Amino acid sequence: MSNNQQIIISGLGGQGVLFITKLLAGAAMAGNYRVMTSETHGMAQRGGNVISYLKIGDFSGPLIRPGKADGLIALKEESFHHHSYFLKPRGVGVVNSPAMPEAPGFQVYSGDAESLALEAGSPQSVNVVMLGFFTAAMEKRTDIISMDCLAEVIQEKFRGKEKITTGILDLLESGYRLYKKGRS
Amino acid sequence: MTEQRLMLGNEALAYGLLKSGCQMAIAYPGTPSSEILSSFVSLKKEMDIPVHAQWAVNEKVAFETAYAGAQAGLRTAVAMKQVGLNVAADPLMSAVYLGVKGGFIVISADDPGPHSSQTEQDSRLMALMAKMPVLDPDSPVQAGEMAGLAYELSETFEIPVMVRPTTRVCHSRQSLDLPGIRFEPREAAFEKNPARWAATPKFRLKLHKDLEEKLAGIAEYEPTAPVLVAGDPARSGKAIVVSGVAAANARDVVKDMGLDIPVFQVIQPYPLHTKFIEKMEAYKQILILEETTGVLEMQFRDRSRVQGKESGYVSRTGELLPEDIEDLISRFSGKEYTRPQLPDIPGRRPTLCAGCPHRASFFAIKKAAPKGIYTSDIGCYTLGMNLGAVDTVLCMGAGISQAAGFTLAYANNKKKPPVVSTIGDSTFFHSGIPALVETVVRKIPFVLVILDNRTTAMTGHQPTPASGFDASGEPGASVSIEKIVEGCGVGFCKEGNPNDLPRFISLLKEALAFCKEKGPAVVISRYPCLLNMDRAALKETYTKVRVDPDSCDGCGYCVNHFECPALSLDPEGERVILDPGLCSGCGVCSFVCPKGSLVREEQEDV
Numbered sequence: 001m002s003n004n005q006q007i008i009i010s011g012l013g014g015q016g017v018l019f020i021t022k023l024l025a026g027a028a029m030a031g032n033y034r035v036m037t038s039e040t041h042g043m044a045q046r047g048g049n050v051i052s053y054l055k056i057g058d059f060s061g062p063l064i065r066p067g068k069a070d071g072l073i074a075l076k077e078e079s080f081h082h083h084s085y086f087l088k089p090r091g092v093g094v095v096n097s098p099a100m101p102e103a104p105g106f107q108v109y110s111g112d113a114e115s116l117a118l119e120a121g122s123p124q125s126v127n128v129v130m131l132g133f134f135t136a137a138m139e140k141r142t143d144i145i146s147m148d149c150l151a152e153v154i155q156e157k158f159r160g161k162e163k164i165t166t167g168i169l170d171l172l173e174s175g176y177r178l179y180k181k182g183r184s
Numbered sequence: 185m186t187e188q189r190l191m192l193g194n195e196a197l198a199y200g201l202l203k204s205g206c207q208m209a210i211a212y213p214g215t216p217s218s219e220i221l222s223s224f225v226s227l228k229k230e231m232d233i234p235v236h237a238q239w240a241v242n243e244k245v246a247f248e249t250a251y252a253g254a255q256a257g258l259r260t261a262v263a264m265k266q267v268g269l270n271v272a273a274d275p276l277m278s279a280v281y282l283g284v285k286g287g288f289i290v291i292s293a294d295d296p297g298p299h300s301s302q303t304e305q306d307s308r309l310m311a312l313m314a315k316m317p318v319l320d321p322d323s324p325v326q327a328g329e330m331a332g333l334a335y336e337l338s339e340t341f342e343i344p345v346m347v348r349p350t351t352r353v354c355h356s357r358q359s360l361d362l363p364g365i366r367f368e369p370r371e372a373a374f375e376k377n378p379a380r381w382a383a384t385p386k387f388r389l390k391l392h393k394d395l396e397e398k399l400a401g402i403a404e405y406e407p408t409a410p411v412l413v414a415g416d417p418a419r420s421g422k423a424i425v426v427s428g429v430a431a432a433n434a435r436d437v438v439k440d441m442g443l444d445i446p447v448f449q450v451i452q453p454y455p456l457h458t459k460f461i462e463k464m465e466a467y468k469q470i471l472i473l474e475e476t477t478g479v480l481e482m483q484f485r486d487r488s489r490v491q492g493k494e495s496g497y498v499s500r501t502g503e504l505l506p507e508d509i510e511d512l513i514s515r516f517s518g519k520e521y522t523r524p525q526l527p528d529i530p531g532r533r534p535t536l537c538a539g540c541p542h543r544a545s546f547f548a549i550k551k552a553a554p555k556g557i558y559t560s561d562i563g564c565y566t567l568g569m570n571l572g573a574v575d576t577v578l579c580m581g582a583g584i585s586q587a588a589g590f591t592l593a594y595a596n597n598k599k600k601p602p603v604v605s606t607i608g609d610s611t612f613f614h615s616g617i618p619a620l621v622e623t624v625v626r627k628i629p630f631v632l633v634i635l636d637n638r639t640t641a642m643t644g645h646q647p648t649p650a651s652g653f654d655a656s657g658e659p660g661a662s663v664s665i666e667k668i669v670e671g672c673g674v675g676f677c678k679e680g681n682p683n684d685l686p687r688f689i690s691l692l693k694e695a696l697a698f699c700k701e702k703g704p705a706v707v708i709s710r711y712p713c714l715l716n717m718d719r720a721a722l723k724e725t726y727t728k729v730r731v732d733p734d735s736c737d738g739c740g741y742c743v744n745h746f747e748c749p750a751l752s753l754d755p756e757g758e759r760v761i762l763d764p765g766l767c768s769g770c771g772v773c774s775f776v777c778p779k780g781s782l783v784r785e786e787q788e789d790v
Contacts, residue, residue: 022190034359035190035358037358038356039355041216046534046642047532060432060435060436061429061433062432063433063505064506065506065507066526082531084527085524124765
């Protein structure tokens with residue numbers, strides 16, 4: 001297991017790329033890791049391709065070089081095709097898609113987060129479902145990110161807002177189970 | 185107790201300002217600088233520090249107001265994006281001659297790429313032109329520390345100091361320590377000295393001479409001197425000089441490659457330290473990595489040893505990505521590097537949100553003046569170009585002057601196209617007013633549509649002078665756009681709701697008829713930005729629309745000409761699909777479909 005992790009989160013403006021980047025960063029910080037992120041603001045946020053970089057550990061620069069990312073969360077299938085070049089060989093890509101995208105050389109897992117979010121009555125929460133899915137996929141590769149520490153970050157962030165907290169945790173859990181179900 | 189927090193570069197800058205005793209911070213929003221002032225507000229509230237924060241009407245006003253505070257001996261700051269500094273260039277050039285009493289920081293955020301700007305201009309060149317020192321942070325942590333350094337420098341030499349972060353500093357987050365702040369306010373104490381503060385040209389020459397002396401001193405100032413960040417300085421031959429975020433990326437690359445070439449980081453790109461320039465003569469080959477222009481490079485005495493932006497070794501355009509830096513350092517150190525192949529997939533273009541009132545305004549403009557020339561401006565509504573309703577975008581406020589220019593240019597043509605200009609409420613206040621005055625004087629036959637969504641939307645919903653509250657959310661006076669328009673002498677000024685599309689089109693036609701004979705006509709298109717509306721208000725106005733499967737033949741008119749993200753053609757191209765997850769319920773599309781296939785449910789009830 002490596003203590004340095006470089007993760008790409010990719011989606012479209014409005015999908016909440018920033019939100020899950022911050023949750024992941026918070027989880028790493030809770031484990032006393034140094035964290036850097038870089039994000040998209042301004043015009044591209046209006047529905048364009050949006051990318052966040054998350055670097056955990058000993059780094060100076062905020063961006064990730066192509067072929068260096070340990071993980072990639074793609075909130076749309078097109079986001080995966082856009083940004084899979086960031087993944088290192090055998091890097092882990094998780095994709096919100098009912099179908100499995102072709103990506104030789106990487107370890108790619110897909111799940112239909114959209115349907116789960118819709119079922120939960122929260123169609124805009126694909127991001128949180130995919131975060132749970134990703135956490136499950138990374139479980140055996142790093143202990144920086146875990147469901148427990150994510151839950152703590154979420155509880156802290158929405159303290160006093162029980163209903164919101166439970167809603168987010170349920171979505172996160174549903175994504176985690178979606179990964180497990182696909183591989184059991 | 186010291187707390188660790190994940191902070192945006194802009195937040196770190198704001199924290200640094202507060203920690204260093206900044207008592208007045210004033211800004212005009214612009215990506216990537218906008219969060220500096222909003223963070224200053226939230227941190228001052230959180231830490232209960234009674235200092236002044238203000239969104240000014242434009243960068244020039246922001247600069248001059250904050251500068252006066254520094255003339256009165258307080259520590260103050262002004263923040264803007266790089267093109268905003270163009271607007272504030274006039275006071276900037278003069279203020280550097282006059283100097284300051286209290287520390288004065290000018291933050292100008294650059295946008296190499298560019299990600300959200302008209303140009304890739306390098307604010308450090310503006311500093312060079314103004315003859316003021318500039319500091320170049322490499323990360324949020326360094327940006328936070330730089331405020332204190334800049335204030336010390338500013339007060340030691342009585343000179344404004346520029347801090348120039350770039351997008352990757354502003355919009356990166358880093359975990360950093362957040363010790364509490366002990367606030368020790370100064371009292372304003374303006375010392376009258378007209379020979380300095382109101383200097384006539386004769387005295388300006390003396391001030392210019394003084395400024396040159398200050399610069400010579402700043403080029404010797406130890407706290408901002410370049411530092412060795414990697415490698416062995418005694419190793420002869422090659423050296424790498426880095427600045428800004430390129431420095432952070434270069435440190436990672438050099439570490440990964442295990443190089444021992446000395447790497448020097450420049451904190452103060454201008455004036456470059458005299459001793460450093462001398463020291464670098466010891467190296468035969470020097471690689472300089474900086475964004476966006478070769479400002480460091482220009483200051484080297486023997487340029488034949490230097491490889492950088494000006495020599496053409498480093499690309500003069502675009503952002504210096506870490507892979508570019510790896511490529512350049514590999515080449516410079518004689519190592520192999522294969523550039524990764526990137527997929528060539530067209531990205532999604534940004535688009536106006538579903539339900540955005542601007543979309544309705546643009547559709548109406550195309551209907552009312554189908555053969556018009558459409559001049560526009562800077563803001564979310566620049567995206568009206570997707571709808572074919574924005575032909576020109578130059579800079580803040582230019583759409584109105586360009587409308588005048590186009591009508592004048594066509595004066596001798598037989599056919600004169602109607603000219604319709606669009607400008608947002610905040611941009612109108614920022615720099616639209618003088619241009620409007622000019623069109624009244626010249627009786628320019630054009631229609632100005634002021635897209636009043638009650639906020640500065642693109643940069644994150646900062647208040648405008650019409651909002652009636654200030655940066656801290658405190659109530660303030662509200663300035664009426666109508667009264668300004670009427671006060672300028674415009675003979676036609678009417679308000680309309682763009683979502684009431686048929687009526688809004690009629691209003692535009694009325695304005696077009698008026699302007700032909702009587703000069704400029706103004707239509708205020710008034711509807712709040714949906715992102716800024718509360719959910720209850722949104723729910724109240726929600727209009728459910730459905731696609732009538734019998735009459736929709738998939739002609740694609742709505743998809744192509746209205747371009748709402750909630751509307752798309754089904755994969756077979758036979759019918760339009762309305763995505764209920766994206767639809768905001770504005771109901772405007774029901775007026776758009778030529779076949780009446782987008783049906784309002786309320787219509788069916790009747």
